[in-house]
Structures are given as C-alpha cells and as structure tokens.
Amino acid sequence: MRLLLFLLTLIFPGWAMAEGVIVLDDTGREIRLEQPAERVIALAPHLTELVFELGAEHRLVAVGAHSDYPAAASALPQVGSAQRLDIESILAQSPDLVLAWDSGNVQRALRQLESHGIPVYRSEPRRLEQVADNLRALGVLLGRRDSGQQLAAAFEEELGRLGRIYADRAPVAVFYQIWDQPVMTVNGEHLISEALQLCGGRNVFADLPRLTPRLDAEAVLERDPEVMLASAEPGGADPLARWRGHTGLTATERGNLLLLPPDLLVRPSSRVLQGVAALCEALHQARLRRPVH
Amino acid sequence: MALLEAHALQVAIPARPSLMPLSCVLEAGERWAILGPNGVGKTTLLHTLAGLRQPASGSVSLDGEALHGWRRRRLARRLALLFQEHPDPFPSTVLETALIGRHPYLRAWEPESAEDTRIARAALARVDLAGLEQRQIQTLSGGERRRLSLASVLTQQPALYLLDEPTNHLDLRHQVQMLSVLREEADAGACICMSLHDINIAVAFCTHVILLFPDGGTCAGPTDEMLETRVLERLYQQPLERIHRPGKPPVFLPLP
Amino acid sequence: MRVRPTLIALALIAPASLLLALAVGSSDVTVSALWSLLRSEATPFERLVVLDLRLPRALAAFGTGALLALSGALLQVLLRNPLADPYVLGVSGGAAVGALLVMLLGLSGALVPPAAFVGALGSTLLVFGLAQAAGAWAPERLILTGVVIAAGWGALISLILSLSPDTDLPAMLYWLMGDVGQGATPWPALGMTLLVLVLALPLGRSLNILARGGLQAEVLGVSVRGLEWAVYLLASLATAVAVTTAGAIGFVGLVVPHMLRLLIGNDQRLLLPASALLGGSLLTLADTLARTVIAPEQLPVGVITAMLGVPVFLYLLYRSRA
Structure with a gap:
C-alpha cells in the first residue's frame, strides 16, 4: 500500500486524497494535510524564498534566522537560527505546517514539533533539479499547485538551457x-x-x-x-x-x-x-x- | 655586639591574641630552645626572627642592624631557617637539595663550583647521608629527608641557625648525632635557636630557653634558672616529675 | 636521571622535526626537493611549497610549541604544582573571547591576533589583580582565581558561539581547537621564545629554589615577590603570543615539562631550554601529522597533541604512582 502510494505521488505530485493533500518530502516521508496549510513557518532562508516565489507569503507566519530575501521576509517574526530553534515561539504561532532544512536544522527539535502534531516538511536539495521538486511539493502544500508546476517547469527549462550552452x-x-x-x-x-x-x-x-x-x-x-x-x-x-x-x-x-x-x-x-x-x-x-x- | 636582639617583640599570630612582648639577646656560641605547647606560636616566632614576618610590635635586629633593613641575599649568608615541613612537589637529587644552601653566595649566572659541591658533600657526610648524593628525595624516609634539610642549612654556613623542631622524625641515634653536629657549630661560633617539644633535650643541650605560655606570657633566660618544675607544669598544663641525677642535668617525666 | 643522552636526543630531534616538516606534505614535494633547493635547482613550485608554505608554518609551530612548554614549566614552578598548564590562569580563555568577538562582529580577520593578544593579557591582569587584591599571594589562591576566571571565559565563549551565525562557526571552532595553519607569521613566537629563555635562564637557580616553596626561597636570599612577578609576566606573555599565533593548543605545556623533569630533573637551567626544544619539536611533528594524516584534508593540530598527550600523560601518571 505504501509503495503504491509512493508510485502514485511520483506520477501525480500532490495527489489529492478526499479533500486533503499529500506529498513526499526530500527524505521520503509523506506529508499529509487535510487542507492546504494556512499558517506556515519556514526554518531556512531557501524555504522562505520558495514560499515567496510561490506567491504564498501571506501564509507565512514566521521564519528562521537569516531569511533576508526577499526584503519583506525580514519583517516576519523570527523563531531562532537553524541550529537553535525556539520551539516555544514556533508553537506560539500555532502553525499547521513547518518547512525544515533536513541537514541544517536539529532533528530532535523537528521531532519535538511533530510530537505536537505539527506536520514537518523536510527539504534537502542535493541536486539542482530537486529545487523544482521542492517547488511542486510546496505548491501543493500551500494551495498553489499551479504556480508550483509553472515555476518548476520554468526552472527545469532554464537549467536545461544553461546545460546545453555550457x-x-x-x-x-x-x-x-x-x-x-x-x-x-x-x-x-x-x-x-x-x-x-x-x-x-x-x-x-x-x-x-x-x-x-x-x-x-x-x-x-x-x-x-x-x-x-x-x-x-x-x-x-x-x-x-x-x-x-x-x-x-x-x-x-x-x-x-x-x-x-x-x-x-x-x-x-x-x-x-x-x-x-x-x-x-x-x-x-x-x-x-x-x-x- | 649581640648577634640577634629582640626588643619588646610581639609576634602576630593569625586568629589569636598576640603574645606578651618578648625581649632577649642571642650571642654567638649560645644554644637556645623555644618551648611551649602546640599552637602557641613557636613557628611564628622563628619566622619573625628570620624576617619572614613583620612583628606586630617591637623590633628584631641582627648584628645591631634592624632586620627589615637587611637585603634578603645578605641576610641569607648570616641566618638560616630549617622549616618544619618540606613539601617537595618536584623531583630533585639529594646533592642538588644540599646545594641550595650555596644560593646566597652565587651570582645569577654563576654555576655551583667544585668548592660548593665539596661543602655540600661535607655537610651530607656530617648528617650521615654520604653515598646517597644521587638519590631522589622522594625515595628518602622521613628521617633521612629531615637530615638532608639540616645538610642544606649547614651548607648555607650561617652565623645564626633557626631550627623548627629539628629532631622531628629522627630516631634516637640520629637525634643525638644532629645535636652533636649543632653543638659543633655552636662551639665554632654559631648561635643555635630551635623550637623543641622535648623538654629533656632542652635541659641537656640548650644554654638558654624562651618559654611561650598558653596564656600569652613569655620569658627568656639561661636554662638552669628557668626550668623549674612549677614553671614547666604551667607551661604545658601537665603535672611533671623532676628526676634528679647527680652530676647530670635533671630529667622531667609527665605524671599520669 | 639520563641528562646527557636526553640532551643529545633533543638536539637531534629539533632539527629533524623541522626537516621532516619541510619534506612532507599533501603534494609530492619531498626530500629530493630540499636537496635541489640547496643546490638552487628547485622548480618554482617546489620553492613555493617549501619556502612559502611549509617553512613559515613549521617555524610557527616550533615557536608556539616552545612557548607553550616554557610557559608550562614556569607556571608549574610559580604555582608549585607539576600539573599546572599554560592555560590554568585563564589566558587561553581570555584570548579566545578576544578572537571570537572579532569574528562575531565581522571585523577584519587581521584583527583576530591582536584581539587574542589583548584578551590574553587582559585575563592575566584580571587574575593577577584579583589574587593580589585578596591580600596574600598564595599559589592556591592564584590557581583558584584562575580556574574561576577560566570558567567565566568558557561561559562567554559559549555565549559568543550561540550568538554567531552558522557560517562563522567553522572558523571559530578551528580557532578554539588550536590550528597552526592560519597563515600565522612565525617571528613573534620565535622571538618571544628567545626572549623568555634569555630572561629566565639567569633566574634558573632562583627558580629551582622557588620550586621548593616561597618561604624557603626567601630564607635562601631570593627576592620572592619580584621573582614571582617576573615569572608570572613572562609565562603570561609567552602563552599570549602562543595562543595568538595558533589558538589554544592543549597538552604541550602540561606534558613536555613534566616528561622532561622525569628524565633530566628539575634544574630550570636545563629544563627550560630542553622544554623549548621538545615543545617546539613536538608541535612541529604534530602539525606535520595534522597536514598529512588525511591529506589533502587537514586536522586541527590541537586534536593531534591531545591524542598524543592524553596517553603519554596517563602513562607518566601511572608510572609515577607505581
């Protein structure tokens, strides 16, 4: 059943289950939401950027330290640096989704968030094309499926173009x-x-x-x-x-x-x-x- | 001129009332004992006489010059002090330890000469440590270490020996040997001043005594005038029996 | 006591360690390059690697090791404690706080050494002032003051580390672990080594006596207060320069004088120069290992000295008890 689910999400990222949404993150964990997230916290600068790219910044309630792009991100409340997350202020925002950097954040802190019932999406792009995967997955989770698809396609096209030239x-x-x-x-x-x-x-x-x-x-x-x-x-x-x-x-x-x-x-x-x-x-x-x- | 003179000297003993003022004059050739119960300030008095501590009041002078006016190096050629303890945190050989007595005679860069080594070896022989020159001091017994300290003091060739319980740790034979070495030094013109626990050594060996009483009283004078049973009982707060020996100094024994 | 063989061995080990440091590295420039260098036949790359990279680094390591060992030997006498090390009075903590503050504030890397130096001397003066203000100058009081101040620096270091952006952490951690490879110039360390030796050797016999106790030294004609001041100042300066050159490298200052004392005794007139030679050689070798064990990657040299130092020290401790 898990395998089938996995194959399905490969073919249809963000395959809708009833009214909910479901994606796999970069570590292979499945993230299942009953509806697209409304209160999101991004714990790493690149995740903040991705949320802004998707046009979902109004759903962003807080960010991790050093989220300085785009400029508007600096105005958001901060919940600690990558290594030293402030669990209390994260919980105080009552997020319905946390976007984490798998190798940059402290795993224990992430597990602690999950134990409070907060879904955690772990991003770990080790290859350039995984940025596109992240755009698609976050698009689904944030209710911006279409912009996710478009941005991902544009990214892949530009990547291919650079490769062809150089x-x-x-x-x-x-x-x-x-x-x-x-x-x-x-x-x-x-x-x-x-x-x-x-x-x-x-x-x-x-x-x-x-x-x-x-x-x-x-x-x-x-x-x-x-x-x-x-x-x-x-x-x-x-x-x-x-x-x-x-x-x-x-x-x-x-x-x-x-x-x-x-x-x-x-x-x-x-x-x-x-x-x-x-x-x-x-x-x-x-x-x-x-x-x- | 007096070798060492204490005038109305009051020593400062940490966390205790000072002793009553003490005046005494130590001359060359004399052998002095400092007697008194535990903790009364014998060590502090010796350290004050050696210039290591400031007196609370009164003065000490050596060769007629106030002690605080002496430079330490010059003083070290006139006056030596045998400490009660030697912590020895570092390794050292017996010969090296005996040689420290030559320090006041050597300039900064100057290495110890053959003559210095000869003096140190002679001192070791006098305290029955000949042949142990290269031994590590950590391997010595308590008595051997004590005799080595005396050898360092002898190597210093002072005019005034201040000795803090020199017979501690020594077996009877070596006690007698140490006292005879000190007697030789006194006969050669030095002055000996030592704190003692054993009244009978003071009686048999010393020409003069300084008594430090538990109530803070002090007095000093020739041994045969000072050491009466009543005075000693007050000194130690202990009943004593005086055993008279014709032609020899008396012996004091504690009564149960 | 094996004085003569030990001194001969040291006289051989010191140049050998320097030669080895010049002859090995991550590139294939080896002994043959030294030979061609002597005959002026070296390629520009060989000259570059040997003269511009390995030589200054080897000399910096040697100077730093020598200073740490000298400082350890002096402080052990000052504190009458054979287990004292150059950092016991909080010098390395003060230096680290100075260096890390510069990194935290994002100031130029060129300011790191001076800030470390100021921090080291600041800590020295603080400990000295506190121990002095409390009245009597006793080794135990000095050690306790140093330990407490060092703990305070430790807390400040943790504070700085936790306030720093993650990107600054590698540099800070490497600095804390001790690292010769930070493009350090060797001259302050070498110059300070010579200065300490020239100033301390005439005091050698007085130091021998000071090691037997402050009162004992005074009775033997040593002006103890002045001597303790001088030793304190020299040891602190030596540590400050060492820490400024290469960060807080552990164990050299503790183990080297201790080991030599077992071999040649505690005569400072031999022990101090021997400590400088062995400390220098040891750190040069450790740094050579740090450069080559997983070449082309590098380990912090502090890791190597600790890995060599811990077992050696335990062995000595065990042997001296037996």
Missing part, C-alpha cells in the same frame, strides 16, 4: 573556496560541484570523501586549478587574498581569481540559477583568457 565546452579545472580561514572547499556531492559541472567546470576536489573538507594550502597549489572562485559581499574582505601573492600558479597568472555574488549558489531556490549563470559566465571568461596556441 556543459560541453572545454573543461575548466576549478577550486571553489567556501571558507578562507580555515580553507574549505566542497566535494563532488555538493550542489556547487554540480553547478560547476553544468558550466563545463571540473571541481578539482570532487574526489574527497567529506562534503565540505578543510584543506592544506599546498594541496590547492598542487592541483593547480585554472580558476579559483569564492563568493563575497561587494566591498567586503577578499576571501581569495591569500592566493593572490603566489606567482607561478595558472589561476593567478591568468587573473582567474574570481569573486561571485554571495548566497546565490548556497541557497537552493530559483535564484540559484542566477548563481549558476554567473558561474558559467565566470568560467566562460576564464576560457577566453587561455593563451592562444
């Missing part, structure tokens, strides 16, 4: 630095690594076992990436500063130490495509700087 271009060896002290990067499992691949880039540390490994500086130099990337606030400190002094590196000699706008690539909402596009453009520029033989 994926088969000459590969570029990339070091993507997510943190400067200590130096940290991402491995092949990470969303950023997939975005790199989509743009015809190759993550030089894709082979490491941990999702966000901490690196020895000389390992970066040894793999001699053609491009070094990091995201930074405009006018903020330069996270790539330490590499700029090293001569004899392909990336420094070609001027390929590039900064991307912040947040876009790490928040799996539709805006991630802007980040991917900026990334593809950066790699494109790097290809243009290749010496002509």
Whole structure:
C-alpha cells in the first residue's frame, strides 16, 4: 500500500486524497494535510524564498534566522537560527505546517514539533533539479499547485538551457573556496560541484570523501586549478587574498581569481540559477583568457 | 655586639591574641630552645626572627642592624631557617637539595663550583647521608629527608641557625648525632635557636630557653634558672616529675 | 636521571622535526626537493611549497610549541604544582573571547591576533589583580582565581558561539581547537621564545629554589615577590603570543615539562631550554601529522597533541604512582 502510494505521488505530485493533500518530502516521508496549510513557518532562508516565489507569503507566519530575501521576509517574526530553534515561539504561532532544512536544522527539535502534531516538511536539495521538486511539493502544500508546476517547469527549462550552452565546452579545472580561514572547499556531492559541472567546470576536489573538507594550502597549489572562485559581499574582505601573492600558479597568472555574488549558489531556490549563470559566465571568461596556441 | 636582639617583640599570630612582648639577646656560641605547647606560636616566632614576618610590635635586629633593613641575599649568608615541613612537589637529587644552601653566595649566572659541591658533600657526610648524593628525595624516609634539610642549612654556613623542631622524625641515634653536629657549630661560633617539644633535650643541650605560655606570657633566660618544675607544669598544663641525677642535668617525666 | 643522552636526543630531534616538516606534505614535494633547493635547482613550485608554505608554518609551530612548554614549566614552578598548564590562569580563555568577538562582529580577520593578544593579557591582569587584591599571594589562591576566571571565559565563549551565525562557526571552532595553519607569521613566537629563555635562564637557580616553596626561597636570599612577578609576566606573555599565533593548543605545556623533569630533573637551567626544544619539536611533528594524516584534508593540530598527550600523560601518571 505504501509503495503504491509512493508510485502514485511520483506520477501525480500532490495527489489529492478526499479533500486533503499529500506529498513526499526530500527524505521520503509523506506529508499529509487535510487542507492546504494556512499558517506556515519556514526554518531556512531557501524555504522562505520558495514560499515567496510561490506567491504564498501571506501564509507565512514566521521564519528562521537569516531569511533576508526577499526584503519583506525580514519583517516576519523570527523563531531562532537553524541550529537553535525556539520551539516555544514556533508553537506560539500555532502553525499547521513547518518547512525544515533536513541537514541544517536539529532533528530532535523537528521531532519535538511533530510530537505536537505539527506536520514537518523536510527539504534537502542535493541536486539542482530537486529545487523544482521542492517547488511542486510546496505548491501543493500551500494551495498553489499551479504556480508550483509553472515555476518548476520554468526552472527545469532554464537549467536545461544553461546545460546545453555550457556543459560541453572545454573543461575548466576549478577550486571553489567556501571558507578562507580555515580553507574549505566542497566535494563532488555538493550542489556547487554540480553547478560547476553544468558550466563545463571540473571541481578539482570532487574526489574527497567529506562534503565540505578543510584543506592544506599546498594541496590547492598542487592541483593547480585554472580558476579559483569564492563568493563575497561587494566591498567586503577578499576571501581569495591569500592566493593572490603566489606567482607561478595558472589561476593567478591568468587573473582567474574570481569573486561571485554571495548566497546565490548556497541557497537552493530559483535564484540559484542566477548563481549558476554567473558561474558559467565566470568560467566562460576564464576560457577566453587561455593563451592562444 | 649581640648577634640577634629582640626588643619588646610581639609576634602576630593569625586568629589569636598576640603574645606578651618578648625581649632577649642571642650571642654567638649560645644554644637556645623555644618551648611551649602546640599552637602557641613557636613557628611564628622563628619566622619573625628570620624576617619572614613583620612583628606586630617591637623590633628584631641582627648584628645591631634592624632586620627589615637587611637585603634578603645578605641576610641569607648570616641566618638560616630549617622549616618544619618540606613539601617537595618536584623531583630533585639529594646533592642538588644540599646545594641550595650555596644560593646566597652565587651570582645569577654563576654555576655551583667544585668548592660548593665539596661543602655540600661535607655537610651530607656530617648528617650521615654520604653515598646517597644521587638519590631522589622522594625515595628518602622521613628521617633521612629531615637530615638532608639540616645538610642544606649547614651548607648555607650561617652565623645564626633557626631550627623548627629539628629532631622531628629522627630516631634516637640520629637525634643525638644532629645535636652533636649543632653543638659543633655552636662551639665554632654559631648561635643555635630551635623550637623543641622535648623538654629533656632542652635541659641537656640548650644554654638558654624562651618559654611561650598558653596564656600569652613569655620569658627568656639561661636554662638552669628557668626550668623549674612549677614553671614547666604551667607551661604545658601537665603535672611533671623532676628526676634528679647527680652530676647530670635533671630529667622531667609527665605524671599520669 | 639520563641528562646527557636526553640532551643529545633533543638536539637531534629539533632539527629533524623541522626537516621532516619541510619534506612532507599533501603534494609530492619531498626530500629530493630540499636537496635541489640547496643546490638552487628547485622548480618554482617546489620553492613555493617549501619556502612559502611549509617553512613559515613549521617555524610557527616550533615557536608556539616552545612557548607553550616554557610557559608550562614556569607556571608549574610559580604555582608549585607539576600539573599546572599554560592555560590554568585563564589566558587561553581570555584570548579566545578576544578572537571570537572579532569574528562575531565581522571585523577584519587581521584583527583576530591582536584581539587574542589583548584578551590574553587582559585575563592575566584580571587574575593577577584579583589574587593580589585578596591580600596574600598564595599559589592556591592564584590557581583558584584562575580556574574561576577560566570558567567565566568558557561561559562567554559559549555565549559568543550561540550568538554567531552558522557560517562563522567553522572558523571559530578551528580557532578554539588550536590550528597552526592560519597563515600565522612565525617571528613573534620565535622571538618571544628567545626572549623568555634569555630572561629566565639567569633566574634558573632562583627558580629551582622557588620550586621548593616561597618561604624557603626567601630564607635562601631570593627576592620572592619580584621573582614571582617576573615569572608570572613572562609565562603570561609567552602563552599570549602562543595562543595568538595558533589558538589554544592543549597538552604541550602540561606534558613536555613534566616528561622532561622525569628524565633530566628539575634544574630550570636545563629544563627550560630542553622544554623549548621538545615543545617546539613536538608541535612541529604534530602539525606535520595534522597536514598529512588525511591529506589533502587537514586536522586541527590541537586534536593531534591531545591524542598524543592524553596517553603519554596517563602513562607518566601511572608510572609515577607505581
């Protein structure tokens, strides 16, 4: 019976059961509501963004910390940061649905919410196309099934378009630095690594076992990436500063130490495509700087 | 000139009323005992005489100079103090421990010379510790450790020995040996001043005594004038029997 | 006592640990590169890795380890307690609060070392002032004051960690665990090591006597108060510079002097330089391990020193009881 239900939801996401709605979240749990949610709390910035995209912001009663996009989200009541949720103020809002970030929020807190009878949708997009899945599922849960379908389709189309343009271009060896002290990067499992691949880039540390490994500086130099990337606030400190002094590196000699706008690539909402596009453009520029033989 | 002079000295004993003022003059060659019941302030008096504590009132002078005017290093060449306890938190050898007595004679960078080592070894031999130079102090028995402390004090070659219960932990043979070493020092011109629990050692060995009474009274003077049964009974609040020995100092025994 | 063999071994281990740190790493630049470097035949990449990356880092590790061991040795004498470590008086907590505050406020990373230094010295003065104000300067009072202040810093650190955005946490946690690889310059640590040795060695014999007790030292002509001030100041400065260079690395300051004391005794004139050599070598080796065990990924060096330090210390403790 469960399997049948699962297959059905694969074919018809948001398959209506009587008057209620039912979806599977990214962790395979089924979320069953008698009617679309009216009082929703989003515990991670990307979930807040998705709710706004779906045009369901009037159902959003509170958000987790750092939900700063769109600007209107900042005005909503806050219920604590990802690691330290304020269960009391969540319950005080009497939500009928909580949107959680599976690996970012504390599981114990999420289970506590469920034990109070609050349905919890766990989002965990590990691949870009899962953003579309999230849009469809949230569309169903928030009574915005049609905009969910449309936004998801648009997302998939843009993703495909970027892939068609860039994926088969000459590969570029990339070091993507997510943190400067200590130096940290991402491995092949990470969303950023997939975005790199989509743009015809190759993550030089894709082979490491941990999702966000901490690196020895000389390992970066040894793999001699053609491009070094990091995201930074405009006018903020330069996270790539330490590499700029090293001569004899392909990336420094070609001027390929590039900064991307912040947040876009790490928040799996539709805006991630802007980040991917900026990334593809950066790699494109790097290809243009290749010496002509 | 007097070696050490206490004038109307009142020692400050934490959480107790001060003792009555004490005046006494210690000369070279004399052997003094400080007697009194537990907790009356014998150790505090010794520390005050050594300049480690400020007196509550009165003064102490060494070689006619007020004690607080002495620089510690110079003072350490004239006056040594044997402590009641030695905590020894760190490892050290017997020879190293004996050598600390040379500290006041050496400049900062100066290593101990062969002469210093010779003095230390001689001191060890006098307290029957020859041959144990390289032993760790943690492996010594209580009595051996006590004799080692005396060796450190001997190595310091002071004019005034202040000793806090020096015979503690010692077996009878080593008690007698320690006293004879101290007698040699006094005969050579040093002054000995030690706190004791054993009246009979004071009677047999000391030329002078300082008595600290439980009611705060103090007095000082030659042994044969001071040590009367009645006075000692008041000192220890304990009935005593005085056993007369012709031609020898008397012996005091506690009565049940 | 095995004084001579221990000193000879130390004189060999120190340069060997530095050479090893230069010769291994996550890239395949190895001993042969050192050889070609000596003959000026090295490739630019070899020069880059050995001279720009490994050398400063190895020297920073050496200096930091030396300072921690020196500070531990000095504080153990000051507190007459062989189990004292450089952080017992709250120096690392103060440094951590300074460093983490800078990170929390989002100020430039360049401000982290000075803030750590100010925090370390601030904590030192606070503990000193409190112990002093209470009247007598007794080792027990100093230790208790330090322990309480350190607990206070611990609470502040937790507060800062819980107020910080998740994105700042990796840097903060690595700082707290101790980490040489933060692009630290080695010169303050090495310079401070020399300074401490030059200032402390002439005090060596006085320190030996201070170790036997404050009153004992005074009776032997040591001006105890001045000496304790000097030791306190030197040890605090040494810890402050070490913590500023590489965060709060544990166990080096506790284990190294303790271990050496069992081998060569407690003569500070030997113990202090030997501690500097062994502490430096140990941290250099630990940092080399941290860089290479799961290369190209890195472990915080504090994890390595603790993993080496805990069993060694337990062994020493067990042996000394037996």
